[in-house]
Amino acid sequence: MQYRIQLSAGMAEQLGDVITVELSQETVTIADLRTKLKEQYLEVASQLQGSFFTHHQRLASPNELVLPSDPIALLQSGPGMETVVSTCGFFVITYDPINTDEVTSKVLDPSHGASLTFHGTTREYTQGQRTVLLEYEAYVPMAINTMKQIGDEIAERWPSSRIAITHRLGTVRIGEASVVIAVSAAHRDTCYETSRHAIERLKQIVPIWKKEVWEDGSEWKGHQLGGWNPHNTQ
Incomplete structure (x- = not known):
């Protein structure tokens, strides 16, 4: 299943405003998305440490479950x-x-x-x-x-x-x-x-x-x- 993630700041400049990651497991959490991003986009892995996910326009916890259709974004600290x-x-x-x-x-x-x-x-x-x-x-x-x-x-x-x-x-x-x-x-x-x-x-x-x-x-x-x-x- 594919998950679309809205990016901001430096990561958006490098990768574009929206990126897509694909995960095969039945249930996916915010932590799973972070892990996949680190693997798939090595060039921005260092920036992920100071970044935080939002889910349905609110801050998301690492264990929060997400669906492919959900609005997901990544906020980057400056x-x-x-x-x-x-x-x-x-x-x-x-x-x-x-x-x-x-x-x-x-x-x-x-x-x-x-x-x-x-x-x-x-x-x-x-x-x-x-x-x-x-x-x-x-x-x-x-x-x-x-x-x-x-x-x-x-x-x-x-x-x-x-x-x-x-x-x-x-x-x-x-x-x-x-x-x-x-x-x-x-x-x-x-x-x-x-x-x-x-x-x-x-x-x-x-x-x-x-x-x-x-x-x-x-x-x-x-x-x-x-x-x-x-x-x-x-």
């Missing part, structure tokens, strides 16, 4: 991007501008009647002081793991919800988004609760530092409990 997937979400740290539509698309589910997207942007004035820009740094391995921890907390508390968080590092200018959080659930009240939990916990536990750059100085700030300079080794 350069400088770290990504992790949990049972309920998709978590990304990147140096690139955040594509809100892309983040939101990760949580859409035909069984959900509500979705909500939160943007955290750089504001120009804070307590009367004019901000020129913000700079973000992170201990990426721990940051990505604690973002997944937030997803696990949400999965336990609101089992049917889905969440995607993308946080940007580097320079973020006035009006640009530093973080986008998208959630979906069967009902709107769960969306509101899940979104609030996600942003509050992100501020509390994810090791991302923000440098506020003003017209006359700058200051590193950490989580909500106080400032922290990531370059201070003491």
Whole structure:
């Protein structure tokens, strides 16, 4: 049986927008497709490590069963991007501008009647002081793991919800988004609760530092409990 897979980014440039793989077994999973791609397309095997399948326009788990007629796509992480997937979400740290539509698309589910997207942007004035820009740094391995921890907390508390968080590092200018959080659930009240939990916990536990750059100085700030300079080794 033949399975059509929609590609993106660098793999689409190399192989075309859609590729076809053929598998003979009676039941096929997402993991089977990944294995077959590695065997059939050696030239893009290294790119598969940072890529993730979608099935019916939602993130797919490795053991998920697929049919030849199903819409299947492969999302590719870009350069400088770290990504992790949990049972309920998709978590990304990147140096690139955040594509809100892309983040939101990760949580859409035909069984959900509500979705909500939160943007955290750089504001120009804070307590009367004019901000020129913000700079973000992170201990990426721990940051990505604690973002997944937030997803696990949400999965336990609101089992049917889905969440995607993308946080940007580097320079973020006035009006640009530093973080986008998208959630979906069967009902709107769960969306509101899940979104609030996600942003509050992100501020509390994810090791991302923000440098506020003003017209006359700058200051590193950490989580909500106080400032922290990531370059201070003491």
